[in-house]
Amino acid sequence: MNRRKSREIATRLLFEMSINKESYVDIIENFRENTEEKIEDIDFEYVIRVLKGVSENEAYINETISKYLVKWKLERLPKMNLAILKMASYEILFEEDIPNKVTINEAIELAKRYGDDNAPSFINGVLNNLIKK
Template sequence: MNRRKSRELTMRLLFQMTINKEDFKEVIDNLKENLKVDNNESELLSNLKTDKSDEENMDLTDIDMSYVTRVLKGIQEKKGELDDGIEKCLIKWKINRISRVDLAILRICTYEFLYEDNIPKNVSINEAIELAKKYSGDKSAAFVNGILGKMIKNKE
């Protein structure tokens, strides 16, 4: 299983949840339905390709669907707590000013800090920065890094 790919799929689905105001179950069900697969995860994941503009497709056969589902469910249930933690690290900003992509990345990483003890914090931060670079840009990567760094510092 590839945690990086799992995290990327989680970010994309969380973004979809935010934009479409959907429940995590709806997003997972829609993913399966759109691929017309009868709940066979290995077949589902082997058929699933992400699309990053015209760049190469990413093979998602080794996605950890239990991680994806657990994190999406957890973020949905703990959204207020996660957003409070993020907002405490913002200087002269409100959470509603953060781009939806960056917010999805921050929520995933914050959730991992608080509830995924098996993931080292520096790994979560590095993965968040890479997602921000890929989906938002260098300025967003620096922003995400700053927020997460401050969050870690505040916890110490």
């Protein structure tokens, strides 16, 4: 199973949750039924853990992210940037077996792929400040 691919899927599903206002259970079920991704390449245990963890701890994660936003409000962030920040913040705060530097590097790669030109440096700055707490 590919953790990078699973992390990307988790982030895309967090983005979808923010748009569709669906539960993580419904989002995952819909993804499994309609995906063209190779299922065997995805660590669904990880994806479910991230989506469930972000859902159950959303207020805390949002509050934590908000502390490190400079001249931004959480609700004004592009939804994909917020999804990347939520995934990475969840990993930093709750997944002790994943090194913070790995999480940040993966978040930057997702920002390069899905964000605007400023997204990688913005996400890097927020997450680096978060790990210094």
